[in-house]
Amino acid sequence: MSIACECSRGRLHLNSDWAMLEPVDRDYRPVPPGAASHTVLLTNLANRVQPVIRYDLGDSVTLGTEPCSCGSPFPALRVQGRCDDELWLRNANGEWVELLPLALTTVVEDFAGAHQFQVVQVAPDALRVRLEETDRNARESLWLNVARALRSYLDAQGLPGVALHLDAAPLERSASSGKLRRVVASRRASA
Ligand SMILES: [Zn+2]
Incomplete structure (x- = not known):
């Protein structure tokens, strides 16, 4: 929901x-x-x-x-003035499904308890997640929660085939505003 x-x-x-x-x-x-x-x-x-x-x-x-x-x-x-992107992901039938950033960030925040994160689309059916947490054990357990929350959300959207990976890269903030874009679509990520 x-x-x-x-x-x-x-x-x-x-x-x-x-x-x-x-x-x-x-x-x-x-x-x-x-x-x-x-x-x-x-x-x-x-x-x-x-x-x-x-x-x-x-x-x-x-x-x-x-x-x-x-x-x-x-x-x-x-x-x-939203700085997060809408994501278009491809399902198993080759159809595109739109995910709203507000919904996606709410899932990660509410159900996984992560607040500083970045979800980056790297392919039509793959997302990488960057987390701010640096402590290794805390990071691993946070990632398990984030992956579980995102997986059940993606399943509910008809996207069970979308791959999820933890990205070791640090969070990227806008050079001009310092604002964190929490959802980044691939077309902009590659630009
Ligand atoms: Zn209406």
Whole structure:
């Protein structure tokens, strides 16, 4: 289950019966629909052992002011200034499946407990994951958790054949902003 999914009109709908997003300003005050937020807080109680409560995602979002024309009752939202890429992965039938960075990073953070990481697409059906953790034992157990969480997410998206590898390279931050891109698509990775 992802926290948002794209509809036939190309808009993102929040799965609001499962996750809660609060767009807020710089001082964490609520931002009304129609206005761009500074960041957004995610609350998700699906995992009762490790609930996510008002976690700061760092994305600027704008909630729609009117119902979407696709007829979905779930609130539509737009994500701006996102530095993470959408990923297109190829399944066993040769079809392309889109993964939203917000969904992917939430899986790694919520279910694996990793916060500083980079998921890099290296082939149509392969991902490499960089982790910041340097302690060898902690790194190995973190990787097991990340791989398990990503595997079950990819399986659920119909992508059981996508290969996952731990990448020994350090995290790459943007030279200009210092910001960490947590999901990097192959077309940009190779550019
Ligand atoms: Zn819609």
